[in-house]
Amino acid sequence: MHFFGYAFAILSAVCSARAQLVNANNNTFGNVFNFWTKRTDGWDLTRGNSTNAITLALPHPEGNVTIQPAASALVIIDMQNFFLHPDLGGDPLGRALVPTTIDMIHAFRANGMKVFWTNWGLTEFDLMSMPPAFFRGFSSDGTSATSFGSDMGTIQGNISVGRKLMRGSWNAQPFGDLFEEQVGGVANGTDFYFNKNRLSGMWGTSTPMQTFLEDNLITTLFFGGVNIDQCVWGTLLDSYYKGYDVILVDDISATTSPSAATGMVDFNAALNGWRANSTDILPTLM
Incomplete structure (x- = not known):
């Protein structure tokens, strides 16, 4: 033969x-390559690798969740100046998430879990291939002249806001203290920054974040950011479709949408994976 x-x-x-x-x-649920194990006290998501495993008591009817730190990551979505800075009309509910988000970042790093920053960061090619619905959705005045890539002028006299959500612009960088966290984390090798060109950071056949997940055998993802019913939900849902474990962290997520939108996300996220608050996670990690 x-x-x-x-x-x-x-x-x-x-x-x-x-x-x-x-x-x-x-x-056991799944297959030889990707499986969960149901236990009397909850679920084991370690896929047979229990080394340094962590068990979190999440508020879910089916109990605890045991994760493998080396295969887990915190995904922070769109906590950018464009969406949060007060001089750009940013969401105060989103700004209020910053201290708790930083607490989560520090706790994940301390336990050897990676932190992902998944943000809008467009290129000229992205503008050439962007569908019309997206241009309309991000227009400030109903015309294409104020949509993606348009010059947003200056604020506070000397801050150049840059072109709308273009890679490297001030408006596209993380807001406030999150910027220092992101820069320091990337420099130290604990954090990783992924640009996206759609609401979902996992949209398409493969994205930079998905490639990294596959290369590093990461399977369990915790999600937070803005807006919970748009970019957070889109990234979580695509991750769920592609076979990743998804855990929505409610108190590091917010939206400018009506409350019913958050209710829909909370309901379906609990069906697709788990819902939690930082208060369910931090005591164990710290």
Whole structure:
């Protein structure tokens, strides 16, 4: 038999045996490559790697969630000047999230879990390929002249706001103290910055964030940021579609939308994964 035939036969036998082992247990959900284990006290998401595992008591009817720190990350979405700075009409509810978000960042780093910054950061090519609905949605006055890529002028006399949500512009950088956290974290290798060109940071066949997740075997994602019903929800939902564990952290998420929008996200996030608050997570991590 040809070498590749032998290799394929061996791989098939191993996968078949492992699949039978996994499927023989009615408390195991998934497949040989990606599975959860249901326990009497909740769920084990470590996929068989329990080294330094952490168990979080989340407010979910099905109990605790045990995670593998090396396979877990905090995803912070769109906490940018454009959405939060008061001189740009930013959301005060979003600004109020900053201290708790920083507490979460520090706790994740301390436990060896990565921090992802997933923000709008457009290029000239993105402008060439952007659908008309997005240009309309980000127009300030109903014309395309004030949408993506337009010059937003200056504020406070000397701050150049830059072109709307373009990569490297001041308006696209993290807001307030989050900017120092992001710069310091990236420099120290604990944090990673991913630009996106749609509401979802996981939209499309592959994105920079998804490639990083795959390369680093990260499977469990905690989500926060703005807006909870738009970019946070879109990124969480695409992550869920692609097979990642999704945990929405409510008290580091906000929106300018009516309360019903948050209610929809909370309801469906609990079906797709889990909902939590930082108060459910920080005591264990700290």
